[in-house]
Amino acid sequence: MNNKNASSGSGNVLKVIMIIVFIVMLLFIVAIFLLARMPTTGGSFGYGFPSAMSKRNTVKDVEIDVDPQVVYRIDDNRFFTLEKYKDCEHGGFVYYHDVNKNIKRLITSGATDEKPQNEITIAEKNDIMAFTGKFIYAASDNVIAYPVRHIGYKYGTENYYIAYRDLENPSNNNAVDAYKSTYAAVVSDGVIYIQGSVIDKNYREYTLSNKSHQYEMVDISLAKINRNSKDDRFHCDNKIKPRKVKIIAN
Structure with missing residues (x-):
């Protein structure tokens, strides 16, 4: 009799365990199904993109109607303009101009005249305008030079370069390392x-025909600089405001 009761009790316990296991598995399947259908924010749980990038909230293109302004002047005929900007701190394209040679060239990294800006690109300062060091333009009108910034969003890096474009001899085209804290760059x-800092007595001298990015240290007083630009920094007048900022439905 006792053996029968024990056997019956064991059977009941086994049934209860099986029912519990079944319910747990069912709840797990339901939870996975619901999780997969939830909208994510900031890439939560590793599913998909942030909600701002979903079909319901796609990044929209932006057109900005604003007067261009000269943000750097080399001489009477050569200068840089900032155009299509929201303000001095947000968006915009920088163009190089040479009136004598009838040149107007877009130099903002990754931009094209045909492609409008979007809500993401106008959230950042223009790459060229982000360079706050001195920029001394001592090159002839055969050269287009300008600062460049590259942001590594994955690791939060921010690298600066000075780009050099030789219109007569493109083999000299190059870019050399600068830093956000660079005191002065002379082209x-x-x-x-x-010049890394205001107390440095030497320049790092990069010869553009040397593609190895090696440099020599040169006493600042001995550097061969034949002319100076009218401006020595990029600048922007924040009092100039857009007439219209238009969001374009995609």
């Missing part, structure tokens, strides 16, 4: 000088 024909 001459075939050479770029970088």
